[in-house]
Amino acid sequence: MQKAMIERAKQLLADGTVKRVIGWKRGEFAYDITPAVFETADELDRDFVFDDFTAANVSKYLVKESRKEGKVLAFLKPCDTYSLNQLTKEHRVDRDNIYVIGVPGGPKLDIEKIKAKGITGITNVRNENYTIKVETIYGTEELPFYEAIMDKCASCKSKKHVTYDELMGEEGDVLDSNRFDMVEKLENMTSQERYDFWRSELSKCIRCNACRNVCPACTCENCVFDNPKSGIDNKAPADSFEENMFHIIRAFHVAGRCTDCGECSRVCPQHIPLHLLNRKFIKDINSLYGEYQAGADTTSKAPLNEYTTDDCEASIVHERGVE
Amino acid sequence: MNNDTLIPYVGVVTDIRIDTPDVKTFRVEAPEGGKLFEHMPGQCAMLSIPGVGEAMFSITSSPTNKEFMEFSIKKCGCLTEWLHAMEVGQMITVRGPYGNAFPVETELKGKDLLFIAGGIGLAPLRSVINYVRDKRENYGDIQIIYGSRSKDDLVDYQEILNEWMTDDGVEVDLTIDNAQEGWDGHVGFVPNYVKELDPSINKTVLICGPPIMIKFTLAGLKELGFKETQVYTTMELRMKCGVGKCGRCNIGNKYVCKDGPVFRFDQLGELPDEY
Amino acid sequence: MLRISADKLDSLFEAIAAKQALYIPADREDGEAEYKKYVSGMKLTSRLNTLRSAKDFFFPQTEDIVEFRMDGKKIEVNDIRKECEDFVIFGVRACDARSFTILDKVYLVDPVDSFYKNRRDHGTVVTMACSRPAETCFCQTFGIDPTAPEGDCACWKAGNYYYFKANTEKGQVFIDSIAGLLEEGDTAELDSTVARTREIMKKLPLANLSTENFGGDKLNEYFNSDKWAELSESCLGCGTCTFVCPTCQCYDIKDFNTGNGIKRYRCWDSCMYSDFTKMAHGNPRLTQLERFRQRFMHKLVYFPANNNGEFGCVGCGRCLSKCPISMNIVKVMKALEDK
Numbered sequence: 001m002q003k004a005m006i007e008r009a010k011q012l013l014a015d016g017t018v019k020r021v022i023g024w025k026r027g028e029f030a031y032d033i034t035p036a037v038f039e040t041a042d043e044l045d046r047d048f049v050f051d052d053f054t055a056a057n058v059s060k061y062l063v064k065e066s067r068k069e070g071k072v073l074a075f076l077k078p079c080d081t082y083s084l085n086q087l088t089k090e091h092r093v094d095r096d097n098i099y100v101i102g103v104p105g106g107p108k109l110d111i112e113k114i115k116a117k118g119i120t121g122i123t124n125v126r127n128e129n130y131t132i133k134v135e136t137i138y139g140t141e142e143l144p145f146y147e148a149i150m151d152k153c154a155s156c157k158s159k160k161h162v163t164y165d166e167l168m169g170e171e172g173d174v175l176d177s178n179r180f181d182m183v184e185k186l187e188n189m190t191s192q193e194r195y196d197f198w199r200s201e202l203s204k205c206i207r208c209n210a211c212r213n214v215c216p217a218c219t220c221e222n223c224v225f226d227n228p229k230s231g232i233d234n235k236a237p238a239d240s241f242e243e244n245m246f247h248i249i250r251a252f253h254v255a256g257r258c259t260d261c262g263e264c265s266r267v268c269p270q271h272i273p274l275h276l277l278n279r280k281f282i283k284d285i286n287s288l289y290g291e292y293q294a295g296a297d298t299t300s301k302a303p304l305n306e307y308t309t310d311d312c313e314a315s316i317v318h319e320r321g322v323e
Numbered sequence: 324m325n326n327d328t329l330i331p332y333v334g335v336v337t338d339i340r341i342d343t344p345d346v347k348t349f350r351v352e353a354p355e356g357g358k359l360f361e362h363m364p365g366q367c368a369m370l371s372i373p374g375v376g377e378a379m380f381s382i383t384s385s386p387t388n389k390e391f392m393e394f395s396i397k398k399c400g401c402l403t404e405w406l407h408a409m410e411v412g413q414m415i416t417v418r419g420p421y422g423n424a425f426p427v428e429t430e431l432k433g434k435d436l437l438f439i440a441g442g443i444g445l446a447p448l449r450s451v452i453n454y455v456r457d458k459r460e461n462y463g464d465i466q467i468i469y470g471s472r473s474k475d476d477l478v479d480y481q482e483i484l485n486e487w488m489t490d491d492g493v494e495v496d497l498t499i500d501n502a503q504e505g506w507d508g509h510v511g512f513v514p515n516y517v518k519e520l521d522p523s524i525n526k527t528v529l530i531c532g533p534p535i536m537i538k539f540t541l542a543g544l545k546e547l548g549f550k551e552t553q554v555y556t557t558m559e560l561r562m563k564c565g566v567g568k569c570g571r572c573n574i575g576n577k578y579v580c581k582d583g584p585v586f587r588f589d590q591l592g593e594l595p596d597e598y
Numbered sequence: 599m600l601r602i603s604a605d606k607l608d609s610l611f612e613a614i615a616a617k618q619a620l621y622i623p624a625d626r627e628d629g630e631a632e633y634k635k636y637v638s639g640m641k642l643t644s645r646l647n648t649l650r651s652a653k654d655f656f657f658p659q660t661e662d663i664v665e666f667r668m669d670g671k672k673i674e675v676n677d678i679r680k681e682c683e684d685f686v687i688f689g690v691r692a693c694d695a696r697s698f699t700i701l702d703k704v705y706l707v708d709p710v711d712s713f714y715k716n717r718r719d720h721g722t723v724v725t726m727a728c729s730r731p732a733e734t735c736f737c738q739t740f741g742i743d744p745t746a747p748e749g750d751c752a753c754w755k756a757g758n759y760y761y762f763k764a765n766t767e768k769g770q771v772f773i774d775s776i777a778g779l780l781e782e783g784d785t786a787e788l789d790s791t792v793a794r795t796r797e798i799m800k801k802l803p804l805a806n807l808s809t810e811n812f813g814g815d816k817l818n819e820y821f822n823s824d825k826w827a828e829l830s831e832s833c834l835g836c837g838t839c840t841f842v843c844p845t846c847q848c849y850d851i852k853d854f855n856t857g858n859g860i861k862r863y864r865c866w867d868s869c870m871y872s873d874f875t876k877m878a879h880g881n882p883r884l885t886q887l888e889r890f891r892q893r894f895m896h897k898l899v900y901f902p903a904n905n906n907g908e909f910g911c912v913g914c915g916r917c918l919s920k921c922p923i924s925m926n927i928v929k930v931m932k933a934l935e936d937k
Contacts, residue, residue, distance in 0.1 A: 563867075571869070
């Protein structure tokens with residue numbers, strides 16, 4: 001697939017359809033890929049990579065890239081296309097200036113999961129029929145592919161590309177995913193258990209802002225948490241209340257707009273399952289307003305942006321909060 | 324435990340002078356009277372209203388003033404708005420002094436001095452001007468070229484008229500950007516005025532003002548034959564600690580709070596252009 | 599050399615913890631390791647290093663500095679500093695141990711930071727030599743020997759024994775305090791472990807990374823390099839690299855209204871953040887390019903310029919593992935050198 005993508009990108013650059021290509025660039029090791037913009041065939045041949053580790057969602061970069069002169073070619077996985085659609089709907093990208101090639105999705109590998117098994121000194125990672133062979137300076141280790149996949153891929157919601165100009169590989173379908181299982185588990189906890197769960201998770205936060213900065217739904221020019229005039233700007237929690245509120249406020253702000261791309265949890269250096277906050281909102285919106293998938297299209301009205309007379313009443317929301 | 328520079332003193336505002344529509348000069352003394360600490364001309368201090376903010380300001384009074392310190396502050400943000408709303412008797416917190424100083428006891432000694440300031444840029448130079456006026460015998464001729472948007476925006480105007488202009492061997496050349504009623508002095512921008520006045524290139528120059536003014540004035544001085552080694556300025560960047568540790572006010576490997584704020588232009592020229 | 603057999607490590611920890619707080623790197627549920635306060639039964643992690651660096655002990659993420667009571671026009675300043683209790687950090691790796699001497703060059707130079715010094719004075723650092731380095735390790739680039747770590751007291755695990763050697767007076771006091779549990783033993787096994795580790799070090803993927811093209815004399819050359827645009831183009835502007843970095847030491851000072859007065863605290867800050875250098879009337883580092891450049895110029899050029907050639911990086915590899923877009927100092931060094 002990687003070879004075909006490079007060839008197609010070179011064609012589109014050569015015939016002037018696009019001026020730039022956004023994709024992934026290989027790193028020092030087998031796994032440390034970086035989202036990157038390529039402008040020449042040489043750069044593509046040398047550095048472009050598409051493999052089990054290209055999990056990063058490049059949609060958000062299109063906010064900046066699509067406003068530059070000339071079209072940009074973006075290789076998007078199914079989950080990434082939902083983000084792009086949502087950005088298009090919110091007028092954050094210039095969709096007409098993007099040439100989207102849909103490429104197959106994961107599951108992608110999570111190097112942290114491999115390292116958590118005590119494997120270190122990794123020099124290469126190969127996928128042989130869904131057995132991962134990890135070459136290290138201490139010898140070769142093996143593990144089943146599915147033991148090392150990204151959490152976000154383990155609860156994949158869709159293999160379908162919801163927007164593209166061209167497709168490489170087979171078109172997939174929306175999946176019947178298990179993504180709300182953990183949310184249900186949390187809902188079934190007592191409020192004290194749930195409070196303890198989130199306190200324990202959120203207290204790990206180091207306020208690096210990686211979750212916010214990677215989030216395709218977080219595209220404010222100046223975030224309220226960075227703006228000294230907001231009165232709530234902060235770099236570290238002054239107390240535990242603040243520690244909780246950063247993530248909860250962020251989840252509220254992306255409610256109804258979060259496509260569940262899972263990038264927040266993927267990038268969290270402290271492995272906080274932030275996507276669970278967003279999934280709770282998605283699940284609630286589904287049950288209160290009917291099934292809704294942010295980013296599934298670019299035209300439908302989002303339930304939280306619209307009022308209809310048969311909307312659920314405030315009192316229902318209130319009653320729901322009563323144990 | 325030893326004192327820590329991050330723990331401030333308390334100072335009392337004992338006088339407030341309205342300089343211009345957006346500049347006030349605050350007199351600060353220790354609660355028991357007298358100065359909170361000694362400083363040299365060009366050094367700064369961190370002023371704060373706890374809960375509002377803390378920021379670095381130039382100490383605008385001369386070290387030769389033994390009774391109090393003064394700060395001339397332009398209203399331009401949250402903290403300065405609060406400071407401008409203060410009344411006499413208000414306490415603030417003060418820590419310092421921070422940074423180097425103009426080399427009044429070394430390189431500037433015995434020299435003819437040319438001060439060039441624009442707007443609030445006079446504030447950091449006022450400390451030096453009054454220092455050299457008080458130690459007149461150590462310095463040669465003094466020339467001060469000062470400009471602002473309008474007559475009403477001239478900081479320290481009364482002091483300039485009543486003290487500086489009446490001193491022997493002190494020449495003061497004022498200019499404002501646009502003509503206005505009640506002003507019969509020079510009209511025009513500082514960089515042009517400097518060129519018109521064509522000061523002797525033997526003078527050592529101390530310059531402070533908006534970046535754009537500094538840029539054009541420096542270019543003009545070079546045209547007149549001045550060298551970068553003759554020209555000093557004082558810099559301002561975001562600061563938090565004041566002692567080169569919090570890591571934000573660096574230009575290249577130099578910290579403005581510790582290695583500056585006073586730089587000679589040839590020294591500044593060796594640093595990356597990031598200020 | 600003094601040593602203790604591995605099965606007695608628990609009793610050693612008990613003995614230390616009976617006298618002062620002891621922190622050891624222990625496993626977390628998510629497979630990472632972090633320093634935890636020792637309680638009976640806690641085991642040393644098998645992970646090479648902790649997710650967060652050991653700088654937290656001396657330079658915590660947030661720290662109260664001073665408190666103010668406001669009453670009308672009056673302000674009362676309360677110095678809330680207290681002498682810190684003695685503590686031991688056990689199992690610090692050589693990279694993190696070196697980071698302390700780098701932080702010392704910032705916080706212990708005049709004017710001394712009393713908050714940092716207080717913790718430093720009361721902390722005893724017991725280091726642990728490495729025997730199984732990771733592919734992301736490049737401490738040897740900075741002249742660090744992971745088989746002979748610095749710190750007050752060094753410890754080696756070899757075969758069935760932990761060996762101890764004091765590097766400082768404080769370390770000697772520490773060894774004296776546990777002397778009853780230690781025994782003299784020969785070092786044959788230790789020597790062979792060290793020799794084996796040194797061979798592994800040569801095989802590490804980053805073994806040949808060199809600092810020879812970096813230092814204070816490269817200031818304008820690298821500042822003006824055209825590589826920064828490409829290197830920084832996908833940087834998210836988050837603070838992950840700075841916060842997991844053992845040598846990043848920038849901080850912000852903030853006030854917090856407790857409802858009962860004003861608490862002034864300092865917290866980690868990141869040069870990667872958009873407001874780091876923002877002033878009321880402008881910002882000298884307007885885009886991520888300038889912010890990104892600052893971080894690496896600081897470590898590779900500015901810090902050595904001000905500190906006799908010592909670099910502001912210890913090669914721990916945390917940024918290599920944790921950057922959300924896998925951009926890091928190794929890639930920056932290689933790109934800048936590639937003329």
